[in-house]
Amino acid sequence: MKFTNLIRTISLLGLLEIAGACKDFVEINSDPNNPTTPVLELLLPATQISMAGSLRDVNQGTSIVMQHLYTATASRNFQDGTDYQQSWNALYTQVLNDIEIVIREGTRLQRWDYVSIAKLQKAYLYSIMVDLWGDIPYTDASKGLTVSDPTFESGAAIYDKLFTLIDEGLADANKGNFAIQPTTADIIYKGDKAAWIRMGNSLKLKLFNQIRLVQTDKAKAGIAALLSSNAPLITTNAQDFAFRFGTTETPANRHPWHRTEYQAGKTYYMSQNFIERLFGTDDIRMRYFFFRQTSNYTVGFTPTGNGYFGRYTGDATASPNDNALKATCGVYPAGGLYDNAPINNLTAANVFILNTGATGSPKVVTNSDGSGAGVFPFITNAMVKFILAESALTMGTAGDPKQLFQDGITASLNSINTISTTSGNSAPTMPAASVTSFVASRAAQYDAADATGKLNAVMTQKYIALYGNGMESYNDYRRTGFPVLPAPIAPLNTFPLRLAYSVTELATNASVSEKADQIQTAQQTTPVFWDK
Template sequence: MKLKSLFILAFVLLVGSACNQSYLDINTNPNVLPTASPSFVFTNALNTSARNIAGNTDGAGSNEIGFYWAGQWTQGNGYIINTAQFGYQFTNGDFNYWDTYYDNLEDYQYVINNADASSQKYLKGPAKVMKAMLYQQLVDMYGSVPYTEALKGGAILAPKFDDQKTVYESLITLLDEAIVDLKANVFSSAFTGSDIIFNGNVTKWAQFANSLKMRLLIRQSKIAGREAYIKTEINKIVTEGSGFITGAEVGVGGPSFYLATAGKLNPVYDRWGYDANGAKRALNNYPRLTKFLIDGLKAANDTLRLKRIAYANGGENASTPGVSTLKEVAANYSGTPFGVSSGFLPANTTSLGPSLLVKGEYNRTYILMTASEVQFLLAEAKQRYADISLAGTAKSYFEEGIVQSFRVLGANVAGAAAFKGSTINNYDWDASTDKLAAIAIQKWIALTNFSGLEAWAEYRRTNLPVTPQSVQVPDAKRPVRFFYPNTESGSNAANVAAQGTIDAFSTRLFWDVD
């Protein structure tokens, strides 16, 4: 596990003091790194989390593969087909998000360990929330991971792996601890700017923590014997009283943080949109919305969200940012079959839409969790466990989830009401024949463009929607996880080997029961 971010900050401090005569004092040990302020490390850690999840010009983030394997995105035909992504030809040298995640986790652990001594106790709770979120994502990608012996720096160089179900339970406990810390330690007004998510609002951090707990709990809802545990934990959330995020997203950065400067743009804009001078990135032609997604939205007359999820064929109008080159009517939106390698070029396919990319909007907040996702989590909780103490009904949460999906996409929320009483299966609650399936499918739509890794995890858990197989391998099994990366096999060989033989197509995660 690396301390790269800490070393960089320490180096900056060291260089800054190089002209100070006291540095040459014989009583100063030049081999001891200076101490970095937890507030500086925390801000940098949040920005790093966004870039690790979103990706940037240096490479793909964990969300990107999720968008593909959830069946929402595919590859445009302006490039040679990526066989690792669409032909499932990958090894332990591919999809190594492990190293960057643990590097980032070291930063949050540094904040947790040093906040008290630096009189910055208010950072402990937020750092624990982010630690829980990143560990949840690691488990969802790799299964069992180092947890209890991890993040110890040089003290433990080969940490043992903890059982994935146990890690999930530990994360619930960690989030409980985070909420206690949040309630006990209000941000100092001088340091709210170090929090580039909620600007020091500890109530919103507690709501984020509760929302993550709901994600962890509902992920386990299909496991036999977990009902009592899940219901107890949900009731504890309600009793705690902070509630859940609602009406707004959890996001990093925003207009006061991202700049029109190379390396300082919103990471999504930087990777798939434009550079700091407004020149279109070559990768703007890479991701394409799938035919399955586009055709499904059109069949349900879900055109308001369609026009926010995707630009019409030909992409964004160069002279009118946020507007398609072609007229925005359903006939001008053409999805690309998943994994197809020819015949679907930029001029005749839909690209990532204005909900994600608009030329000139380099400083949007990078979204980590949407309010819509939370509403669908609550809908499923109430549908599965009618006697839990959540105040709403499964129907009310489901319908609000659709409303919030419209809102975050930038569509007119009045359009969501049109589906009530429409008799469209999986849109109109009363007409939907399988309520859990309706929740899963609407969540899948709502996660599009925002939370690819979450969409892939939910697809593995629910097997919904039933998306087409890759054109590259029509009869092959689909991946259910990643291999442990070769970097970990090299540095922690005995503990990786102790996990047994990993088959990325059959070694399911503990919550993936069918």
């Protein structure tokens, strides 16, 4: 593929800096992107590290669009061909290229464990790329540099191929001996065959649910088959398909949000819309998601007066010198600080956001605060529960949607507890009684809603639980329209229905370059195939 030579020559060491789990591989001297004799136990972890790194920009961009974060231009629905170019280039020239090598060499060596993992990772990544960009290179892309102008295939056609690829990966897992050695060669699941099978089935579940508006019969039959056959799914938080970051600054393997926000100059504001959604609904996750650097800051766009200072989506006001005042990311998902300072304007109506035991103080954060040992949640137990609840509500598949709704919220709260108390983080856990009470309060709201309101409740709680994964929130919103998001204050464009393509790809790929401008313009307003 015609990408810049600079991207192609990024070293493995640079990729290794994003994850502490990879410390066993830091001293690799060869470049697995150009191996003479591929070493599977070195190449597989490289694909997992670069998977997290390659999705960074698209995840952050969609987090802004979905009002989890704020930057001036993206929150006004503006995008161009450079915004996601790094993710696009890295996906094709780094992780997907290496995955193809693992599949090819693993097949030659009959190491079906490596082949299985690689195929499941490939299916996950291509599904995300279809979800974000729509039509993309697929078949030709797997041929690497032997095809200079890969053909763009329709998202629907690629999804069909991905269902087949997932089945192949699951079948490969049962060929021969599944014995990844050392187990650290599999950063995500440590060579656990059962975990990868659960991941593959959960990915199928997600994709079936994704197509329910346009291929309802296929979606319903696919989910019913998974459930009736008792296909193993992700059912506990310990089984989450997720990437855990490390704690070191040099090399930099901390969560990307910690690296950009726990320093003097900051890249983002927290979304005021998201802050007020949690504060206004007395959400117990508030102190874990945000950390205040001041206790009371009352500029015009922050009316709460309690230090939760962010920006409303689409606010075009110039940014003052406020890096030491704005609220920042907390212990979840970024491995930052837990906010244990008193909140000024709580009332008797607050049951879950309380000042009980709040003895801390706001502070201006630095890179020595928090650990950075956060998480990038790809497919989680909470997500699976919410998907099953949505499917039961909309297609009548098996399961009690209310119970699944409650299970999803419980899984979200418990995942925060896990990050709060491991990998160098220090935050109090939510007591079991508080978790139970909070879930019950949301269940009561669910009970009081009509059918549309119940779906809204499910998708809203999933949206909150997905803080840290803007990509899936973006998918859900385009498919369901929930939760309702405030309109940008000063939009520059309509809400983007797809992400902008890499300008390098459009300029250099002869299969699309003649119509590059039209193709790019259409990305803003053309739904992906599953968005009806």
